[in-house]
Amino acid sequence: MSNAIESLGSLWGPLLVLGQIGLFTLVLLLSIAFLLLLDRKIWAGVMMRKGPNVVGPFGLFQSFADFGKFLLKEIVIPAGANKFVFIFAPILTCTLAFTAWAAIPVAPGTDTGTTWVISNLNVGVLYLFAISSLGVYGIIMGGWASNSKYPFLGALRSAAQMVSYEVSIGFVIVTVVLLVGSMNLSDIVNNQDGGIQNWHAFSFQNFPLIIVMMPMFVIFFISALAETNRPPFDLPEAESELVAGYQVEYGSTPYLLFMLGEYLNIVLMCAMMTVLFLGGWHGPVALGADVTASLPPLLLSLAGLFWFMLKILFFFFLFGMVKAIVPRYRYDQLMRLGWKIFLPTSLAAVLVVAGYVTYFGVQS
Amino acid sequence: MALIAFGLIAAIVILSAMFVIVARNPVHSVLWLILAFFSSAGLLVLIGAEFLAMLLIVVYVGAVAVLFLFVVMMLDVDFVELKQGTLRYWPFALLVGLIFLGELALVWLASDQLTFDSFNPSPGAATNAEAIGSVMYTQYLLLFQLAGIVLLVAMIGAIVLTLRHRPHVRRQDVGKQTGRRRADAFELKDPTPGQGV
Numbered sequence: 388m389s390n391a392i393e394s395l396g397s398l399w400g401p402l403l404v405l406g407q408i409g410l411f412t413l414v415l416l417l418s419i420a421f422l423l424l425l426d427r428k429i430w431a432g433v434m435m436r437k438g439p440n441v442v443g444p445f446g447l448f449q450s451f452a453d454f455g456k457f458l459l460k461e462i463v464i465p466a467g468a469n470k471f472v473f474i475f476a477p478i479l480t481c482t483l484a485f486t487a488w489a490a491i492p493v494a495p496g497t498d499t500g501t502t503w504v505i506s507n508l509n510v511g512v513l514y515l516f517a518i519s520s521l522g523v524y525g526i527i528m529g530g531w532a533s534n535s536k537y538p539f540l541g542a543l544r545s546a547a548q549m550v551s552y553e554v555s556i557g558f559v560i561v562t563v564v565l566l567v568g569s570m571n572l573s574d575i576v577n578n579q580d581g582g583i584q585n586w587h588a589f590s591f592q593n594f595p596l597i598i599v600m601m602p603m604f605v606i607f608f609i610s611a612l613a614e615t616n617r618p619p620f621d622l623p624e625a626e627s628e629l630v631a632g633y634q635v636e637y638g639s640t641p642y643l644l645f646m647l648g649e650y651l652n653i654v655l656m657c658a659m660m661t662v663l664f665l666g667g668w669h670g671p672v673a674l675g676a677d678v679t680a681s682l683p684p685l686l687l688s689l690a691g692l693f694w695f696m697l698k699i700l701f702f703f704f705l706f707g708m709v710k711a712i713v714p715r716y717r718y719d720q721l722m723r724l725g726w727k728i729f730l731p732t733s734l735a736a737v738l739v740v741a742g743y744v745t746y747f748g749v750q751s
Numbered sequence: 752m753a754l755i756a757f758g759l760i761a762a763i764v765i766l767s768a769m770f771v772i773v774a775r776n777p778v779h780s781v782l783w784l785i786l787a788f789f790s791s792a793g794l795l796v797l798i799g800a801e802f803l804a805m806l807l808i809v810v811y812v813g814a815v816a817v818l819f820l821f822v823v824m825m826l827d828v829d830f831v832e833l834k835q836g837t838l839r840y841w842p843f844a845l846l847v848g849l850i851f852l853g854e855l856a857l858v859w860l861a862s863d864q865l866t867f868d869s870f871n872p873s874p875g876a877a878t879n880a881e882a883i884g885s886v887m888y889t890q891y892l893l894l895f896q897l898a899g900i901v902l903l904v905a906m907i908g909a910i911v912l913t914l915r916h917r918p919h920v921r922r923q924d925v926g927k928q929t930g931r932r933r934a935d936a937f938e939l940k941d942p943t944p945g946q947g948v
Contacts, residue, residue, distance in 0.1 A: 472782070509878050513805035520813030524785070527817070531778060531824055543821070550817055557809075570880060719923050 407505045411488055419650050420450035422703055426650075429707035460639035465533060468636065472532035477637065477644035480525030484651035487518040491658050492573045494668050494691035497684040502573040503692070511572035512560055515659060516553075519614065522652060523549045526616075526623065529645070530633035541632025544718065545616060545623030551725040552613040558733035559607045562599065562740045563587055563663045566749055576667030586666035593749055599736045604664045606729050608705070611656035613725065615649065617706060619713040620721055657702035661695060668695045757797055764790040777823045785816045799872035802879040 424439060424446060431438025439446035464473055490511040492504040508514050523546050530542020564570055566587060567578045575587075584591035588604040591597065613620040624632035634645050661667055668691030679687060716724070767790065770783040788811045795804035876882035887895050 469776075469778075472778075508801065510801050510805050510880065513802070513809065517805045517808040517813065520809055523813075523817060524820075527820055527824075528782070539824075543825075546817060546821065550814065553813070720925075723925060 404505065408489075411505060412485060415485070415488065415651065415654070416647075419647060419654070420454070421447070422654065423450045423453075423650060425703065426707045426710070429704065430711045433708070433711035454643070457639055457643035462639050462641060463636075465535060465636045467534040469532040469534065472528050473636075474641065476525050476529035476532060477641040477648070479528065480522065480648035481644040481651070483518055483521050483525065484648040484655065487515055487655050488651075488658075490514045490572055491655070491662065492576055492667065493695050494688045497688055502576075503688060504573065507571065507573055510570045512564060512570045512575070512663075515572075515655075516557060516560060519556075519652070519655070520549075520553055522648075525645070525648065526633050529637065533633070533636040535636055537630045538633045538635045541623045541635070545633060548616070548620065548622065548721060548725075549614055551722060552610045552729070555606060555725060555729035555733045556610045556614060558730070558737050559603045559610070560663065561737050562603050562733070565737070565740045565744050566590065566593070566596070566600075568744075568749070572662055572667075576662055576669065579666040580669050580673065582669075582673040583666070583671040586664065586669070588664040593743065593747075596740065596743060599739050600664070603733065603736050604660075606733055607660060607664065608702075610725075610729060611660065612706070612709060613721065615653045615656055617653065618710040619715050621715065622718055622721060653706055654699060654703065657699045657706070658695075660702055661698040665698050667698075668692065670694050753797060757794070760790050760793045760797065764794065777826075778820070781816065781819045781823050784819070785812055788812045788816060800879050802883060803872075 427449075428438045428446075439449040442448045442452045464470055489505045490508050492502040492507070492511075494503040496502050526545045526549075527542050530538040530540075530545070533539070563575065567575045569575065569578075579586050583589065587600055589597055590600045612618075616623050622632075624634065634642060637645060670690065674682075764787050767783045767786040771780050771787065774780045774783055788807060792804040792807045792812075795801070795807060873879045873882040876885060
């Protein structure tokens with residue numbers, strides 16, 4: 388192995404990154420296939436239906452059947468549509484959704500101080516924020532290029548909604564960054580080690596702050612629902628008003644890309660909540676230093692990966708439950724919630740946390 | 752390696768900036784502008800100013816350009832007609848461009864720091880964000896706050912310009928809506944058959 392690395396020389400670094408990217412893409416695509424099924428099963432379960440159950444045992448291969456169907460259908464481009472932008476929009480959505488994963492740390496590395504992450508950016512939080520703020524372009528471009536009324540209205544609604552909720556997401560992120568003192572996602576996760584009481588959602592080590600951080604966690608969750616256009620905030624595709632919003636004119640592979648991007652963004656939001664508030668790869672109970680020293684480091688890394696995935700799954704379950712049990716918001720209610728409730732609350736929270744950090748310091 | 756990346760990204764910036772002007776469709780212009788912003792962020796990453804790069808994307812691409820796109824998409828202006836007379840202005844445009852170029856050249860000649868290799872994105876601090884923060888909140892605190900006040904005034908101005916209190920408009924009263932109870936909304940009747948309520 389080490390001989391092989393040496394013979395590759397300077398090529399080794401780029402090749403390693405390429406391999407990591409390939410691995411992330413593969414794992415993400417496969418998980419999306421089953422998460423999609425999970426989403427539909429949860430929805431069906433709440434409504435006392437069976438959900439998809441024909442393709443494979445328990446309908447396990449439903450997503451793969453859908454995938455084949457989408458790929459084999461003809462791509463229909465509406466007359467008067469702006470062809471290039473029409474095709475480019477779903478590609479952009481999907482690419483951006485994958486790109487964001489480059490900065491997500493999934494597990495502790497086998498050497499101390501390292502992380503399993505493609506790129507350990509110093510400004511990781513900002514990177515995620517920037518990429519997710521770009522996501523709105525796929526929707527606007529798709530809606531505009533369709534040259535049709537419903538998609539355009541849906542796209543405008545969606546853009547306004549995403550821009551509004553990004554503001555409160557930004558402020559919530561600032562509170563976490565203030566607590567940690569770093570924008571590096573690995574640092575943020577490492578700041579939460581030592582058991583469930585140290586996770587930022589609870590932050591017992593800075594005790595009074597739980598009054599602020601817990602609501603921030605909830606605000607982030609609700610804003611994430613709005614940011615990913617999920618029910619109860621799926622107004623862009625409110626089928627009772629806009630047929631299917633910005634994706635009315637889309638079918639076959641372009642539609643598949645839109646849907647893939649949407650679900651990738653949902654999982655990304657789940658991962659962000661895990662990293663920022665629920666301790667990332669840390670388990671709920673801290674192992675002692677002597678225990679961790681006696682275990683092989685690879686096992687610890689895999690355990691970290693397990694916790695990380697479990698937490699993402701937990702959030703995805705919440706997303707699915709919200710979709711099943713909460714009725715859709717009206718548009719003015721949505722805007723009121725974003726601008727008149729979340730924005731002032733999160734702004735006040737930034738002030739409180741900043742004041743706390745300045746006058747009392749942070750215990751970590 | 753870095754030089755190749757620089758050349759590539761710089762070429763994209765210049766080309767997309769050119770297409771902003773050349774494109775016939777204004778929406779395409781804005782999309783090219785977005786590409787130019789995005790690639791400039793890539794240039795900032797190359798010199799190590801990653802914080803600035805991310806801010807450029809968040810602020811300009813994520814917010815300002817979205818508003819541009821909104822406005823351009825919704826305007827019902829015949830842009831072809833609007834562009835008819837633009838050729839008349841080219842001497843003026845040339846003059847502005849030349850002044851700009853001259854200023855850039857002056858800065859480049861006057862400063863010995865602006866070479867690609869010797870540029871230090873985070874002087875005296877561990878990260879770019881820290882360096883910018885410490886300079887902004889100590890050395891230039893007054894200017895920074897003045898800029899904030901200018902933005903605040905602009906915001907209030909925009910609200911004053913667009914806020915109109917129109918009478919006879921039915922508005923949603925959220926308190927009233929959420930305060931509604933079951934008893935206010937409906938009552939149960941037991942009508943006898945053939946008589947109705």
